[in-house]
Amino acid sequence: xxxxxxxxxxxxxxxxxxxxxxxxxxxxxxxxxxxxxxxxxxxxxxxxxxxxxxxxxxxxxxxxxxxxxxxxxxxxxxxxxxxxxxxxxxxxxxxxxxxxxxxxxxxx
Amino acid sequence: xxxxxxxxxxxxxxxxxxxxxxxxxxxxxxxxxxxxxxxxxxxxxxxxxxxxxxxxxxxxxxxxxxxxxxxxxxxxxxxxxxxxxxxxxxxxxxxxxxxxxxxxxxxxxxxxxxxxxxxxxxxxxxxxxxxxxxxxxxxxxxxxxxxxxxxxxxxxxx
Numbered sequence: 001x002x003x004x005x006x007x008x009x010x011x012x013x014x015x016x017x018x019x020x021x022x023x024x025x026x027x028x029x030x031x032x033x034x035x036x037x038x039x040x041x042x043x044x045x046x047x048x049x050x051x052x053x054x055x056x057x058x059x060x061x062x063x064x065x066x067x068x069x070x071x072x073x074x075x076x077x078x079x080x081x082x083x084x085x086x087x088x089x090x091x092x093x094x095x096x097x098x099x100x101x102x103x104x105x106x107x108x
Numbered sequence: 109x110x111x112x113x114x115x116x117x118x119x120x121x122x123x124x125x126x127x128x129x130x131x132x133x134x135x136x137x138x139x140x141x142x143x144x145x146x147x148x149x150x151x152x153x154x155x156x157x158x159x160x161x162x163x164x165x166x167x168x169x170x171x172x173x174x175x176x177x178x179x180x181x182x183x184x185x186x187x188x189x190x191x192x193x194x195x196x197x198x199x200x201x202x203x204x205x206x207x208x209x210x211x212x213x214x215x216x217x218x219x220x221x222x223x224x225x226x227x228x229x230x231x232x233x234x235x236x237x238x239x240x241x242x243x244x245x246x247x248x249x250x251x252x253x254x255x256x257x258x259x260x261x262x263x264x265x266x
Contacts, residue, residue, distance in 0.1 A: 018223025079223030
């Protein structure tokens with residue numbers, strides 16, 4: 001279930017410039033509205049939160065609800081710092097499973 | 109050569125007309141009472157986010173297709189006009205899909221380090237409905253925007 005998320009970082013950001021980061025993670029995002037063949041409700045299991053940090057400080061986060069599509073895609077902007085800094089991306093689902101990845105935000 | 113083409117056009121037109129008739133009938137059936145109920149429900153949903161504040165219809169831009177063929181993944185992008193400085197930035201953007209079984213889609217939290225109050229993602233839409241994006245600014249003010257999306261195939265399962 002915990003496949004590696006796909007993250008697209010900018011190649012070379014200029015310090016102070018807002019750059020776009022695109023993320024995609026595989027997840028069923030089961031809404032809890034659907035029923036299985038036997039008529040039993042399939043319990044909800046969605047990624048309920050996403051956090052992106054830059055050098056350990058939160059830059060962008062999201063609270064997701066069942067209205068977000070499966071394999072949630074999120075694109076957002078980050079203002080590039082003065083030097084290359086590590087970013088960490090974390091997804092948490094209803095079952096408590098955490099998916100995370102680290103990528104450097106290259107400045108230069 | 110021209111005649112078959114003309115015939116084809118007539119057929120298409122009558123088909124479109126009858127389809128429109130059915131749609132009008134469906135709208136008629138749901139009636140004004142249902143609409144009034146919807147309006148109250150939407151008001152309650154918005155109130156949950158903004159409290160007693162009156163959000164101004166400005167600064168928030170929703171980029172979403174007018175017609176979504178597949179309600180399972182409807183791409184959207186939200187941007188909010190803001191300098192995104194420490195003194196003046198967008199704190200949170202709430203997305204509400206009024207016609208979904210659970211209307212909450214997502215809430216996105218920004219910081220001045222975001223540089224730009226922009227987010228793009230994909231949402232599920234169960235049926236044709238209004239989408240609201242409500243932005244809460246760092247000074248506590250609210251701005252919002254609304255867009256109607258027509259959904260051909262709903263995406264909330266049954």
